[in-house]
Amino acid sequence: MSIRILEPGFNVTIQDLGRASFQHLGVPVSGAVSPVALKLGNALVGNNLGVACLEIRLIGPTMEVLCDAIRVALTGTNIEIELIGENGRCQPANQSLVLKKGQKFKIGSISDSGSAYLAIEGGFRLPEVYGSLSTYVRGSIGGFSGKALEQGDEIPLNSRNVEDRGELRVSNLSELEENGPLRIIFGPQKNFFKEESIRNFLASPYLITRDADRMGMRLDGPVLKHERGYNIVSDGIVTGAIQVPGTGQPIILLADHQTTGGYPKMATVISADISRMGRLRPGDTVKFIEVTADEAEKARFEHEKMVLSAISGFVNADPWLDAVSYTHLTLPTNREV
Numbered sequence: 001m002s003i004r005i006l007e008p009g010f011n012v013t014i015q016d017l018g019r020a021s022f023q024h025l026g027v028p029v030s031g032a033v034s035p036v037a038l039k040l041g042n043a044l045v046g047n048n049l050g051v052a053c054l055e056i057r058l059i060g061p062t063m064e065v066l067c068d069a070i071r072v073a074l075t076g077t078n079i080e081i082e083l084i085g086e087n088g089r090c091q092p093a094n095q096s097l098v099l100k101k102g103q104k105f106k107i108g109s110i111s112d113s114g115s116a117y118l119a120i121e122g123g124f125r126l127p128e129v130y131g132s133l134s135t136y137v138r139g140s141i142g143g144f145s146g147k148a149l150e151q152g153d154e155i156p157l158n159s160r161n162v163e164d165r166g167e168l169r170v171s172n173l174s175e176l177e178e179n180g181p182l183r184i185i186f187g188p189q190k191n192f193f194k195e196e197s198i199r200n201f202l203a204s205p206y207l208i209t210r211d212a213d214r215m216g217m218r219l220d221g222p223v224l225k226h227e228r229g230y231n232i233v234s235d236g237i238v239t240g241a242i243q244v245p246g247t248g249q250p251i252i253l254l255a256d257h258q259t260t261g262g263y264p265k266m267a268t269v270i271s272a273d274i275s276r277m278g279r280l281r282p283g284d285t286v287k288f289i290e291v292t293a294d295e296a297e298k299a300r301f302e303h304e305k306m307v308l309s310a311i312s313g314f315v316n317a318d319p320w321l322d323a324v325s326y327t328h329l330t331l332p333t334n335r336e337v
Helices: 035-045 195-203 271-278 293-312 323-327
Strands: 002-007 013-015 053-056 062-065 069-075 081-083 096-100 104-107 116-120 154-156 182-186 206-212 216-220 241-243 251-253 265-269 288-290
Touching: 035 053, 035 069, 035 116, 035 271, 035 293, 182 271, 182 293, 195 265, 195 288, 265 271, 271 293
Parallel strands: 182 288
Antiparallel strands: 002 062, 002 154, 013 053, 053 116, 062 104, 069 096, 069 116, 081 104, 182 265, 206 216, 216 251, 241 251, 241 265
16 A cells, blocks of 8 residues: 655655644744645545645656555646656646556656645555654654655555546646746845845846755845844744845745744745745746735735635546536436437
C-alpha cells in the first residue's frame, strides 16, 4: 500500500497546509508554498483540501505504484505526466488519473512554475508532527523521515485501491492565473527606510535570483537604503514578509521562514498573492504595488471565492465524454420518441 521512488527529482517533499499554531515555540509553519495548487489537486482526487501532497520544485520524481491502484492529479503546472513503458503516452496536468499496480510514471522538469503538486487519493499514511505532515528539512521533522524524497523510498498510502469513477479536470484554470504586481502592505518597519528607497521599491522591477528556496527568495534590483540601520530587536515573521538586510537587497520569506528575525521588514505580501508568489522561479521579475488593509481583506475574500468557484466548475475528464453536453443530457420520454 505504497508508492516507490525510482528517481527522486530535486528536493521533492511532502507538504500540506502547514503547522500554523507553533511559531511561539520556534517551529516554522512550513506547508505548501502555493496552497491554491495543493487544494486544487486534492479536490480533483476527492480529498479534503488540506491533505498532504508531494511538492515538486524544478524536477519531479519517477515513481512506481505498489498497491492495487491510485488516483493522482498534478497541479500548479501544465507539464504532463509521462507513463513509462507505454509508448511515450502522457497524461495532462490539472486532471485526475488512475494508475494501476506496477505502472511507472514520471514528472519531468517543471519549466513553467516554481512549484507543482501531486495529490494522491487518500493521502499518505505517515505520523503528524505538531498536527501536520509538512516536511521541514532544516529541522528534520514531518513528511517522510523529515527529508526530501530519495531513491528507493517507499511512501505508505492510506488507500490500497480506488473506486472506478469518472475523472475530473479543471475547466476554468485561466481564472486563477492572476498577473500584475504583487500586492503589499507596508510595515512593520517602513520607517527604517529612506523615502527615496520606498519610491524605488514600488517603481522598479526586481529579479528573483538563484538564491531561492522554500525559506525565501533573494531579489536583485535597486538598493534599498536604510534610514535607521539594518539591525532590530528580533521580532515575529510571517510568510510574505519582505526583509531587507545590510546589502539593501530585499528577501521575500516563504513557507519555511524562521519564526523571528533581526532585519527590518519593509512590507508584507498580502495573503491573496501568496500562492502566486510561491510559483515564481529564479529568473522571473516581479514588481510591487501598495494596497490598504481593507483592500487586502477584500482581495482575500474574492480570492477564496475564486478558488471555490474553480473547484465547483470541475468537469468530467473522460476522453470519450463531452462533460458539458453529458451534464445537460436528458433522455427522451416515451411521449417524445
